[in-house]
Amino acid sequence: MTETVTGGQTLVDTLIKHEIRTIFCVPGESYLGAVEPLRRNQNKIRLIVNRHESGASFAACAHARMTNKPGIAFVSRGPGATNAAIGVHTARQDSTPMVLFVGQVPTNQIGREAFQEVDYHNMYGPLAKGVMQAMAPDDVAEFTKKALALAVDERPGPVVVVLPENVTTQKCNNLKIPAPEPRPIYPPDPNKIAAAAKMINEAQHPVVIAGEMINFEGANAALEAFLEASGAGMCAAFRRQGTIPTDHPACLGHFGLALAPYQK
Numbered sequence: 001m002t003e004t005v006t007g008g009q010t011l012v013d014t015l016i017k018h019e020i021r022t023i024f025c026v027p028g029e030s031y032l033g034a035v036e037p038l039r040r041n042q043n044k045i046r047l048i049v050n051r052h053e054s055g056a057s058f059a060a061c062a063h064a065r066m067t068n069k070p071g072i073a074f075v076s077r078g079p080g081a082t083n084a085a086i087g088v089h090t091a092r093q094d095s096t097p098m099v100l101f102v103g104q105v106p107t108n109q110i111g112r113e114a115f116q117e118v119d120y121h122n123m124y125g126p127l128a129k130g131v132m133q134a135m136a137p138d139d140v141a142e143f144t145k146k147a148l149a150l151a152v153d154e155r156p157g158p159v160v161v162v163l164p165e166n167v168t169t170q171k172c173n174n175l176k177i178p179a180p181e182p183r184p185i186y187p188p189d190p191n192k193i194a195a196a197a198k199m200i201n202e203a204q205h206p207v208v209i210a211g212e213m214i215n216f217e218g219a220n221a222a223l224e225a226f227l228e229a230s231g232a233g234m235c236a237a238f239r240r241q242g243t244i245p246t247d248h249p250a251c252l253g254h255f256g257l258a259l260a261p262y263q264k
Contacts, residue, residue, distance in 0.1 A: 005175055007137030008033035008168035011101075012041055014144040018180045020072055022046045022063055024056040028076020030103025030116075033168025035074075053080045057087020061096050068216055070097040070151040070159075077103040078116025081123070088127045091158035094239060095212040097151035098158040099144075100128075106166040107135055124160045133162035137172035145178040152183050156216060206232035207252070210243040220244060 011034055015023070023045055027035055038047050050056040053075040060071030071091075075084045081102045091098040105114040121131045130150050134140045140163070147159040200206050214223055220243060227234055227250040236243050236254035244251055 004171050006033055006037070006169055007134070007140040007163075007172050008035075009037040010137070010141040010172050010175070010177060011144050011163075011168065012037040012045070013177045014141045015072065016041065016044050017177050018145070018148050020045065020069070020148075022048065023072045023074060024048050024050055024059040024063070025074035026050055026053045026056055026076065026080060027074075028080050028103055030077040030080075030105070030165050031074055031101065031163050031168055033165065034101065034163065053083035054086050057084040057098070057100060058090065060098050060100070061087055061091050061094070064091070064096045064098055064156075065094070065215075068097075068218075070099050070148050072099050072101070074101045075103070077105065078118060081118055081120065085124070085127065088124060088158045088160065092127055092129070095156050095216070096158070097156035099147045099151050100158060100160045102160060102162050104133070104162045104164040107164045108166075110164065120160060120162045127158070128160045129157040131160045131162065133164070134167050135164065137167055137170045138174040140167060140172070141174070141177055145180070149181060149183075154184075154186065155213075200230060200232070203232075206230060208232050208234040209237055209255070210234055210240060211237045212240055214243040215240070224248065224250075 023038065025047060027049065038045060048059065050059060056073040056075060060073040064071030073084065073087065075081055084100055088098070088100055102120060104110070104120070105117045109117065120133065124131045130147070132143045132147060134143045143161055147161045151157065151159045208227065210223060214220060224244050232250065233252045234244060234250050235252045238255050241254050
């Protein structure tokens, strides 16, 4: 007998094709259609069950910062989604790529104040780079691909994918699993580069504030070379320790919630 391919199965297949190997979650009935395919593919994706949804979203953030790939978390609707919001907020402020999959009431109950229904576009809109809601099983794979790409495009950050319960359990007719696409490269404006070089050359005491993109782009060696060639000092931005070794002569520490005396 031929097994029915569901929206949940195409979601998992898309994650696998995009080389996602670790997922964090608190299981919930609103996305069981994705949990079962994850169980069947446990030799390809490691599913880590957390005790609380905030732990799942924080773990996804941490995993993303260590791997420079989107961290993935699954949570159930309503209270599961609200508990996970702190991790989404942190990912946005830290420019950390993350995709949060959130369960939702079935499509025929949306907009009717069903049990634990939340308007995730309004809830997560100010916190995330994007909020997408799949309304049919055939949408799930493509939305998953778009979310993974958006999470790392330009300034990285969190993306929320909303999964109505029936969308992950019903049959999917579009069985094509989308392939990953290379992250776009945006060349810098040469005029702005020239203007920055002029300012640096004219500065008596140049100081670099090293932000989140240094680690994400793997530009640590290039930053060290620039500091040594220019004689500039460097302060790591808030929560951006590790951009260069702390024993490097150019390292002036890092910024926190308040300036250290030597930074004033």
